[in-house]
Amino acid sequence: MKDLYCHNCQQKIPAGGSFYCCRTEIISGFDGRLADPYQDPDLAIKTACEEINALPPHEAMDDVYQEIKIILCPSCRLKLRETLLAMKKPRQTGGKILRFPTAE
Numbered sequence: 001m002k003d004l005y006c007h008n009c010q011q012k013i014p015a016g017g018s019f020y021c022c023r024t025e026i027i028s029g030f031d032g033r034l035a036d037p038y039q040d041p042d043l044a045i046k047t048a049c050e051e052i053n054a055l056p057p058h059e060a061m062d063d064v065y066q067e068i069k070i071i072l073c074p075s076c077r078l079k080l081r082e083t084l085l086a087m088k089k090p091r092q093t094g095g096k097i098l099r100f101p102t103a104e
């Protein structure tokens with residue numbers, strides 16, 4: 001079995017030692033409102049398509065959905081947790097899922 005390393009600090013995870021697998025999704029949100037509700041819808045769609053087509057395909061996809069998987073040592077797991085919980089009003093649900101407030 002190959003050696004494991006923390007993806008943050010590069011510390012080698014000792015054989016049989018503790019480590020954490022972190023998987024996170026960053027998903028584009030939509031509040032149901034248009035930035036300019038009086039804009040011609042055909043023009044808005046055309047502009048959005050032009051912007052998407054100007055990006056490399058993977059970058060356009062990452063703007064909508066991105067999954068990140070990392071391995072963390074126990075110390076970096078705590079640092080990541082502190083960083084996430086220090087963000088603006090995160091709500092922890094059931095000890096597993098962080099749900100952020102929707103735009104209001």
Ligand SMILES: [Zn+2]
Binds near residue numbers: 007008011075076
């Ligand atoms: Zn680490």
